[in-house]
Amino acid sequence: xxxxxxxxxxxxxxxxxxxxxxxxxxxxxxxxxxxxxxxxxxxxxxxxxxxxxxxxxxxxxxxxxxxxxxxxxxxxxxxxxxxxxxxxxxxxxxxxxxxxxxxxxxxxxxxxxxxxxxxxxxxxxxxxxxxxxxxxxxxxxxxxxxxxxxxxxxxxxxxxxxxxxxxxxxxxxxxxxxxxxxxxxxxxxxxxxxxxxxxxxxxxxxxxxxxxxxxxxxxxxxxxxxxxxxxxxxxxxxxxxxxxxxxxxxxxxxxxxxxxxxxxxxxxxxxxxxxxxxxxxxxxxxxxxxxxxxxxxxxxxxxxxxxxxxxxxxxxxxxxxxxxxxxxxxxxxxxxxxxxxxxxxxxxxxxxxxxxxxxxxxxxxxxxxxxxxxxxxxxxxxxxxxxxxxxxxxxxxxxxxxxxxxxxxxxxxxxxxxxxxxxxxxxxxxxxxxxxxxxxxxxxxxxxxxxxxxxxxxxxxxxxxxxxxxxxxxxxxxxxxxxxxxxxxxxxxxxxxxxxxxxxxxxxxxxxxxxxxxxxxxxxxxxxxxxx
Ligand code: COA
Numbered sequence: 001x002x003x004x005x006x007x008x009x010x011x012x013x014x015x016x017x018x019x020x021x022x023x024x025x026x027x028x029x030x031x032x033x034x035x036x037x038x039x040x041x042x043x044x045x046x047x048x049x050x051x052x053x054x055x056x057x058x059x060x061x062x063x064x065x066x067x068x069x070x071x072x073x074x075x076x077x078x079x080x081x082x083x084x085x086x087x088x089x090x091x092x093x094x095x096x097x098x099x100x101x102x103x104x105x106x107x108x109x110x111x112x113x114x115x116x117x118x119x120x121x122x123x124x125x126x127x128x129x130x131x132x133x134x135x136x137x138x139x140x141x142x143x144x145x146x147x148x149x150x151x152x153x154x155x156x157x158x159x160x161x162x163x164x165x166x167x168x169x170x171x172x173x174x175x176x177x178x179x180x181x182x183x184x185x186x187x188x189x190x191x192x193x194x195x196x197x198x199x200x201x202x203x204x205x206x207x208x209x210x211x212x213x214x215x216x217x218x219x220x221x222x223x224x225x226x227x228x229x230x231x232x233x234x235x236x237x238x239x240x241x242x243x244x245x246x247x248x249x250x251x252x253x254x255x256x257x258x259x260x261x262x263x264x265x266x267x268x269x270x271x272x273x274x275x276x277x278x279x280x281x282x283x284x285x286x287x288x289x290x291x292x293x294x295x296x297x298x299x300x301x302x303x304x305x306x307x308x309x310x311x312x313x314x315x316x317x318x319x320x321x322x323x324x325x326x327x328x329x330x331x332x333x334x335x336x337x338x339x340x341x342x343x344x345x346x347x348x349x350x351x352x353x354x355x356x357x358x359x360x361x362x363x364x365x366x367x368x369x370x371x372x373x374x375x376x377x378x379x380x381x382x383x384x385x386x387x388x389x390x391x392x393x394x395x396x397x398x399x400x401x402x403x404x405x406x407x408x409x410x411x412x413x414x415x416x417x418x419x420x421x422x423x424x425x426x427x428x429x430x431x432x433x434x435x436x437x438x439x440x441x442x443x444x445x446x447x448x449x450x451x452x453x454x455x456x457x458x459x460x461x462x463x464x465x466x467x468x469x470x471x472x473x474x475x476x477x478x479x480x481x482x483x484x485x486x487x488x489x490x491x492x493x494x495x496x497x498x499x500x501x502x503x504x505x506x507x508x509x510x511x512x513x514x515x516x517x518x519x520x521x522x523x524x525x526x527x528x529x530x531x532x
Contacts, residue, residue, distance in 0.1 A: 408434065430504075
């Protein structure tokens with residue numbers, strides 16, 4: 001074993017200051033998570049309870065195996081928008097009858113559980129996760145369908161929800177719909193496209209058009225039950241496979257359905273793994289409040305990998321990127337971690353080689369981000385930094401082993417791409433509260449804008465408004481800063497959630513376990529042309 005040594009001084013004032021800054025950010029994060037948990041607020045929660053109904057997360061809890069964790073995804077969806085934090089939908093991974101499932105639950109306390117543009121993005125992301133990892137999909141349905149005022153944003157792209165359900169089914173990935181309430185119009189195709197359907201007595205309403213619409217369309221008089229009640233669908237139409245007398249009964253039956261799926265993981269459980277040698281609590285004090293101060297990612301690796309055991313690859317070459325082999329909860333991984341912000345040609349080539357090795361050996365990759373991007377300047381351009389950065393991006397793009405990304409600190413510019421940013425389809429991507437991501441840093445971006453404006457004025461022979469420039473720079477800096485923060489980015493579904501650094505090992509372990517439901521094989525060739 002090659003146990004990492006730590007030089008972290010947990011008694012130093014820097015550590016204490018970093019820890020304090022991180023704890024303050026975590027307190028802010030808790031306050032935002034609480035908004036998602038509060039759903040539509042007290043009034044709607046009380047009304048829902050008075051109707052004898054369970055809340056979305058209570059339904060999930062009864063569905064899951066007792067005392068097993070639920071990895072909730074994107075709880076901050078819609079943050080910073082006009083819609084309620086959480087986007088009226090709960091999604092995540094949990095274990096049902098020993099089977100890891102992708103679970104979604106509409107939150108009917110938020111505008112009747114109607115889907116707004118962020119709910120749609122979140123639901124589509126959940127479907128992607130189910131498909132990539134072959135996780136059975138259990139949808140706990142009670143939704144007012146499309147959020148009507150924002151229909152223009154969701155009607156046309158929203159068709160993908162139903163397309164995905166049938167594609168999952170075609171791929172042999174089971175889909176289960178449990179209908180607790182409204183599931184009308186387009187929503188009727190959620191049970192309509194699912195492999196297994198359970199409906200709750202006198203609660204489920206599954207019809208293409210409700211009584212008023214039917215009256216308008218054909219003049220026929222009807223009622224909810226005869227058009228789309230659970231009993232009608234169980235006895236007459238055959239859309240419901242199982243009739244549940246109440247909500248707990250529906251969840252019990254959903255568990256029985258999953259128990260009978262005969263869904264098998266591609267890889268067995270690797271068994272118990274040795275925990276890291278260092279305390280995860282110390283992760284709070286590693287990232288400096290000011291991201292311009294570098295930190296050693298080995299201190300992070302030492303606190304998340306099994307037994308803090310890490311075999312570094314090319315430790316003396318391209319030293320601002322640390323690469324090496326480890327295991328996490330028993331799963332082998334290759335780690336790429338930024339050490340000093342900037343990526344040079346050497347780091348890029350080292351990354352490309354390392355990614356190829358992981359593909360030859362079928363080893364998943366973990367990217368730990370703290371990069372300001374690829375190096376600029378005459379010397380580096382002449383040294384071929386574009387070609388070398390392109391090699392790294394080529395390797396990341398065409399790699400076929402599963403990728404995980406964690407944004408610890410900075411994740412700027414093309415460095416975000418090379419380190420497997422969101423657009424590079426990592427199986428999961430999480431951010432720490434200390435992370436920041438944007439095309440470049442706020443000061444740099446404001447400075448570039450100012451230089452461009454100054455040159456433009458000079459070209460037109462106009463005087464430059466220095467006062468206006470200072471105000472503009474300050475405004476732009478503030479805007480870019482707020483748009484770089486993890487809550488903002490999580491709100492836009494650019495990650496799968498903002499996590500407490502102390503939970504990193506657990507979260508990645510759950511992801512790796514879910515990933516190993518599907519078989520994978522690294523790319524043996526099939527990379528694009530590497531420009532040398
Ligand atoms: N779009 C936008 N807002 C919606 C909505 C939708 N599809 N469905 C419900 N809401 C809003 C309601 O206007 C209400 O807002 P308010 O409290 O500010 O007045 C809030 O969500 C709660 O709705 P309410 O009708 O009081 O809740 P409920 O639990 O009694 O009934 C539904 C829920 C979903 C059965 C009912 O609201 C409904 O039938 N909605 C329309 C469904 C529909 O036709 N959707 C189009 C499908 S494509």
